[in-house]
Amino acid sequence: MAGINSPQNRENPFKQNWFVTATWLIVICYVVYSFQAMGLSWERFSDGLGHASNLLGRMVPPNFSRWSLLLSGLIESLEIAIISSIFGIFLSLFLGLFAARNLMPTWVSTPVRMLIALCRTFHPVIIAILFVKSVGFGALAGILTLIVASVGFIAKLFAEAIEEISLKQVEAIRATGAGFTSIILFSVMPQVFSRFIGFSTYQLDSNLRNSTMVGIVGAGGLGGTLFSAFQRFDYDFVAAILIVIIALIMFGEFLSNIVRRIFR
């Protein structure tokens, strides 16, 4: 009876994880340091809270009276998203094939992989700035930006999907004497096509989101309308635009769920 609850030799069953404890300590030190380094203070924050309630108050009846402006921006955003997704998906189909190391020799796959990595490193906004400089304000800059963004995402994941395929089917098709195109069409594509559709619908969603944003730097779409509404302090119109953007994105997610279910 005494052996069951003798307090002397009771070990803590939960071991202390020193790595995690050290991480938390570093995090706390960092937070203190960064608050000082960036000059963040409580007064600044509490000052802002007053502005926040003011801002929300001015947003509250969202103002849809300039709906024609809103609608034209929305349509331009949609057009940018659709065109750039289709070009982007089409380009990624080829770039992904060329970047797959199990199908292509190294001298093809390495440069293509570098190109894809280059597309991925910069944020779409930075790419949009460069395109606005070279093709001028408007939808074209937005389309080119989102094509680059789509290639960076879909082509990379598509190449990784191809590298994971089973080579048995490739061998079987090759044994029938099929040419390169037939090998791709009948042994590679059936294995990766549903994943490709998955990446593409995800990117269509993401292009829809980004097409409402590239306008902030002048690349067309609803973002430009939003930015100028912010600069004119039309916060009720801002609220209306934000509601439309969120509705658009939810509708996009709904559509891409349907497409994904069809292609599963």
Added chain:
Amino acid sequence: MNTIDHHWQRFTLKQKLSRYAVYLVLIIAFVQSIKSVEVIPEFLLDAPEQMADMFARMWPIDFAYYPVAVHDAMIETLNIATLGTLITLIFAIPLALMNASNIVSSAWCHWISRFFLVSSRSVNSLVWALLFVSIFGPGVIAGVLAIAFRSIGFVGKLLGEAIEEVNMGSIEALKATGASWLSILLKGYWPQVLPAFFSIVLFRWDINVRESAVLGLVGAGGIGVVLDDSMNLFQWDRVALSLLAIFAVVIVAEIVVVNIRKRLI
């Protein structure tokens, strides 16, 4: 006879029809967009020349400007990304717990948490930054909060999914000992989601480094302010320097994250 005539088909008729319908809708949407979008063809033809002009102006890169402004702005960008990621956790962890069906079973809680997670993800980080700039004024604080609010949806959703995948055996064992709610969370769930937690946070930090680099364009601090200023002054050699700095930091951040994740998993 009948069995020989019967061809094997991969998809049923309904599957085929619905696939063709998707293709058709896509083509119609594409053609319609191409027709009505306002693109000036002269601008497109002019693009290579303009692009060459831009790169010519960028060269030689103004490295002397780095210690003057770019270095401090880059540190500030990294601080915005890191502090933003940490502040996200304050909001994301409770929402993730509310969203996980093995912790909270009420459907109301799921809907509330999902609403917050989805709206956080739907609003772009630049739009969040615009909002916070108009609340707190231009500066770092707007950038930190924009990054934090943008990341809530991502971290909360993935963390919630990680919590739902926890093995319930050890949780039941803890419950049988009469452990309190808090110790079940800390000693049952937490050790199991720890690797997923760190890899989600690191992944989001990597994304945040990229995003915080552009927040300055709307006045929310960091390297984006330097980039915007030099662009407005047409100092393309300084623009090139800022882009190079962003490029280097993004690459380094990605390498760091990949290495840490390899060790964690």
